[in-house]
Amino acid sequence: MTTTSASTSGAGVFDDITASDSSLRRFLHGLPGVDQVGAEARAASLGTRSIKTTAKAFAIDLAIRMVDLTTLEGQDTHGKVRALASKAMHPDPADPTCPMTAAVCVYPDMVATAKQTLGSSGVKVAAVATAFPSGRAALDIKLADTRDAVEAGADEIDMVIDRGAFLSGRYLEVYEEIVAVKEACGDAHLKIIFETGELQTYDNVRRASWLGMLAGGHFIKTSTGKVQPAATPPVTMIMLEAVRDFREQTGQMVGVKPAGGIKTTKDAIKYLVMVNEVAGPDWLDPDWFRFGASTLLNDLLMQRTKMATGRYSGPDYFTLD
Amino acid sequence: MARIDVKKTYKLYIGGQFPRSESGRSYVVNDAKGNLMANAAQASRKDARDAVTAARAAFGGWSSRTAYNRSQVVYRIAEVLEGRRDQFVAELRTSEGVTSARANAAVDAAIDRLVWYAGWADKITQVVSSANPVAGPYFNISTPEPTGVVAVVAPTGPLLGLVSVVAPIITTGNTCVVIASEAHPLTSITLGEVMATSDLPGGVVNVLTGSVAEIAPWLASHMDVNGIDLTGVTDPELATSLEVAAADNLKRVRRAPDGEVDWLQTPGTDRLTDWLETKTVWHPIGI
Amino acid sequence: MVKVPERATPFFEYAPAPESRSIVDIKASYGLFIDGEFVDGHGKSFKTISPSSEEVLAEVAEADESDVDLAVKAARRAYSRTWGRMPGSERAKYLYRIARIIQERGRELAVLESIDNGKPIKESRDVDVPVVAAHFFYYAGWADKLSYAGLGPDPKALGVAGQVIPWNFPLLMLAWKIAPALAAGNTVVLKPAETTPLTALLFAEICQQADLPPGVVNIVTGAGATGQAIVAHPDVDKVAFTGSTDVGKAIARAVAGTKKKVTLELGGKAANIVFDDAPVDQAVEGIVNGIFFNQGHVCCAGSRLLVQESVADEVLEKLKRRMSTLRVGDPLDKNTDIGAINSAEQLAKIRELSEIGESEGGERWSPPCELPSNGFWFPPTLFTGVTQAHRIAREEIFGPVLSTLTFRTPKEAVEKANNTPYGLSAGVWTDKGSRILWMANQLRAGVVWANTFNKFDPTSPFGGYKESGFGREGGLPGLAAYLEGDR
CATH class of the missing domain: 3.40.309.10 (Aldehyde Dehydrogenase; Chain A, domain 2)
Structure with missing residues (x-):
């Protein structure tokens, strides 16, 4: 196992790049461009893989293990979060062979409740922090938000970047904010949400990906789920290319999390095919790939039951939470 | 005592120069009455080869000129020809024995033909191009480009016939090697003098005089010639054998016409489009 | 970002996902499609095999010169009696009808193409067959608009087109050849490649299903000699060939001294x-x-x-x-x-x-x-x-x-x-x-x-410079290749 020091920057070789705003801009704008049409065609073609029988069963269980079961609503309550956490541990109460999800993902004020329910089950607690979803707050508030979540027991922090700063080209500001949040995370893992729907171009997605990796993120994540479009196959593909290339250059792996809009087993399997063929099979693991989703889980469970029983199931047979 | 006039030596027109045949050969050209008019250079296969080399060398520059510029150069040929019309009328009358009216009509038509084709240089692209609405996010256009080096067997009319076949070839950006009318070659060489003084870059038009049966097969089989115009080939067997030879590198072939061509008629655009290739370019449309 | 796994997690092995071949019904033997009927040829027959298994798929008739002559005669009759006289608007409807049947029977065509040619089903299904249908749709619409093609007020069809196509895109090359020829008012004699005749023969059935008048499309199967007979036939007005540069040159020589028009789409080294x-x-x-x-x-x-x-x-x-x-x-x-x-x-x-x-x-x-x-x-x-x-x-x-x-x-x-x-x-x-x-x-x-590659569309002219051939297929130039008009 290759282990690197817990340095905050992606790798020492990139120190020069992050030395100034202009050097960082030069680097990010020097990354190869992304042709929209070609990228979308490639993503679509990966979506035509036909995953059947044993491969499908494997993929469904893997996808369940990768779900960050999410509730991020103004109307969330402790009761709702407890129910969600129970579901994460026992997605299909009728079938003990059904794996647990990777994590539950909640607002910081729900972390303690989630943690309490999950106990030592192994299901992680992820908290969205840094003035999620807009990120429009002062840095010290974002850092306090992060620290609160970590103190309440969050294993993972899903932060949002300052898209305004990014789009106006103040890359170093974005970078430094990520570094600061990462420091506030302590031992918690950091996922960096780009809100790719606001970044508009795939070139920007690639630049944001590298920015996030340089700043030391453990995961790069597409979306908050509050902006359309959220995760799309091409956006996720660009990010998978970025983590693949980053490992090529630094030896370090970064995870990828598409979030929002992935609702069906069919969609999830397309993403897994993409992970397999673009980043490589090393990423086919909950440590390196997650789905930010809520309704996806029940569809995975229905398909799982169909595979086991040979008949189609219905929503009444799966829990609502 | 009457002044002894200075007779012209008719040579070849290759690469903007007027060389003799490398073979040192010439042949007698008589006027319509059977009297010696002059000796013409009798081009050899090596002259043909040199002419192809010159035409190839000129192709890059000529084809990359703007259409507007090519248009002006072809128009310039018309201007210079107009200025020397009396000389051409006289030569045509002597060589072909035609009336003054017919000789004048031929010169008029040759000048007008040059003007007509000159105007096409920056229009034919618009007539034959297309924007293609492909079923996908792609910008897609097709535009014409010149075929390259074209070999031509010119028809009998040494002025109008030759102008009618050469002008469309060069207007579209091609370069050419022309075998002038075997029986009446002299006016074609005089036309070469007009071209040489008309801003036309050397090598764009190369004029050979001599035996079609001897020279044409070398051009037809030449692997650096892209097209061949058989308009002036009157022997069907020769035409077929030239077409067969042309297949060696898949030259574009314009076959000899069925019967007599009335060169006084305004032509269509087919002599332009015969020497054009369609290039289609695709590019994705995205952000 | 702190570790790289020592080895891959369990490999995501895609289980076989075969497309069912039960959708196609391959006959034991096939005759020639001449004058609207399948007829026995006068020559021998040959076997077509599946290149992925070497299994024999069918026996196919090898058309000899007399068969080609019959096919050309049928095409000539259809040209002078029905197709050449039919209003363009009616020709258009036949071509639209064919396009629709191709879409309806798309899965069948794709499976058959993959079996006979060896190409992946994802390509025959997602590229070949859809583009085939698109070609018929595109050229169908030209049939009653020829006077707008920039070839003068009343451009004329050439007559009988002899068409010889390769094995790499059997049905797609058929479409590139037949759709513009028919739209312009020509009739055709087409020879599919020796190793891939089956989709062309299924296309013949589609012509029957579309009630296309007899003789408008004739499919003669065979090898090089059959192709030569088509090219050399004196009553063929137009030769269209896609294939190797060597054969293209032989065709250019064969038509020398004739009045035949030629389109050649040959090799490349892009x-x-x-x-x-x-x-x-x-x-x-x-x-x-x-x-x-x-x-x-x-x-x-x-x-x-x-x-x-x-x-x-x-x-x-x-x-x-x-x-x-x-x-x-x-x-x-x-x-x-x-x-x-x-x-x-x-x-x-x-x-x-x-x-x-x-x-x-x-x-x-x-x-x-x-x-x-x-x-x-x-x-x-x-x-x-x-x-x-x-x-x-x-x-x-x-x-x-x-x-x-x-x-x-x-x-x-x-x-x-x-x-x-x-x-x-x-x-x-x-x-x-x-x-x-x-x-x-x-x-x-x-x-x-x-910034893209290998894109094809019926509206987009395709064809080469130099020894890659001459003439264009697709778009307006592809139509003009089957018309005589004043430019």
């Missing part, structure tokens, strides 16, 4: 040029698509990769990684990327040229891949360290074999790209707009794909 500022991941896709699409059996394949020296290592690294994900195998498996080589003969040629490539000093690489034991297979293959002097940089291999050369400047790229007797297609990958346009101007090729 350069796919990657600059250092290319959108590299899409360029890699374009390289892969350029040479491995249809097993590289593509006349416009990007068989010469020209990559700028400064990014050569990076591009080749990415290319190798991408090639490692290509799945070679059963053409009917929906996950197959590279199917079977079409014939033993073609496989031998690919092997021979690849061995020559090695012996001339090219460095050969293929990803590990298991090839089926029966049938004709060749792994995706990359040659590096190739120069213009190598035979694999000059000769058309017509297989999944890519030759890589490097360049330093745009000018050098153009010189190398154009340094070939062919001129069918070229690819350019760069993010700089003005350079794309400059390159597109400089490249002597009939199709230039910039």
